[in-house]
Amino acid sequence: MQQTENDPVQAIATRLKIEREGRGWSLAELAERSGVSKAMISKIERSEASPTATVLGRLSGAFGLPLSVLLALAERAPERVALQAEQPVWTDPETGYTRRAVSPANSRLELLDVSLPSGVRVPYPASAFAFQHQQIWVLSGRLDFQEGGVMHHLAEGDCLLLGPPADCSFFNPGEVPARYVVALTRR
Amino acid sequence: MQQTENDPVQAIATRLKIEREGRGWSLAELAERSGVSKAMISKIERSEASPTATVLGRLSGAFGLPLSVLLALAERAPERVALQAEQPVWTDPETGYTRRAVSPANSRLELLDVSLPSGVRVPYPASAFAFQHQQIWVLSGRLDFQEGGVMHHLAEGDCLLLGPPADCSFFNPGEVPARYVVALTRR
């Protein structure tokens, strides 16, 4: 009977567009990757449709995000300050890799606080960051970053500006977890 | 194109039933509270329908949970161990109250790790825990727990067994945050 105005359609709309455009994907490309028709994606992004759980699952899958994290990002109020306790965190249970979305919602500049356990390698396909400008800044520990054919050895305090899109991977060669910041913005 | 089997319909089904039955609500009662027809709720619980974002928003609203938390609870693999990093946390941005779901998914016994800031009061309506058996155990700090007309003053180490459903409220009279465990099981 109560209607506390928590229809998530609008929030999903804007977040979906951010995730898609952030990766430089067209409607057709996301449709290809997710199996959802581009007409439907277009409607969802314009909040002209309320996607089913099934469709949301396919979309979050295409982004490589758990559905709950996608919605957590969508639900965040567009505020100036993002308290640590409110920041969505995603942990890969297999490796212990964790990623925290630091920036408030809908910012032009996004900051990710990442912790990479010792000895773990994380791939980062070129398609994931086309049309983005980004830097990697190591807060603590060591990080080997492979960018296409080039290998960068980063230590505490180092900051790397990423070049044109290439298949990359993160690797922690040290004994302790590596903590680094990924800062990115759309062109 | 990929289909990584992340259709959340089944997970939502079982979680929805847990949340509803945990509160002792019938289909009709949840329908009344959420504005979703009981026929539809029945279908969702039997995973015979894929609810839209709008419907999910209404349901999570009836439970007083953010949609992302409901989904996070649903997404948790039914494992024996729940690593701290995987436990869904919910923070009330107004008061700083945080609640962490400690137990693995779908357990008969649920443990919540709650942190209540100094001076904050949290209401707890009787309807929220009908048909549940529960105890409150203070880990640190002090907690005033009002149960109907009775007031309990709890200090570190104290444990209170809740009586029949009544309107309750938590209050932290101390200077430091109160940390306590809520343990509950369905009858």
Next chain:
DNA sequence: GCTGATCGTCTTTTATAGTGGACAAAATAA
């Protein structure tokens, strides 16, 4: 200018989500 490719939206059609009411089974009461 033209051409072809790619973009997002719009149109049509189908599948199904969602509602309201009827129903049988189970529980509760008298």
Next chain:
DNA sequence: TTATTTTGTCCACTATAAAAGACGATCAGC
């Protein structure tokens, strides 16, 4: 027992989510 209330499921119908393809706009290269 019988009557009454409450439970969850099923049915018929409507609303709309979703797919497939057409369409005009934009932009590149020639």
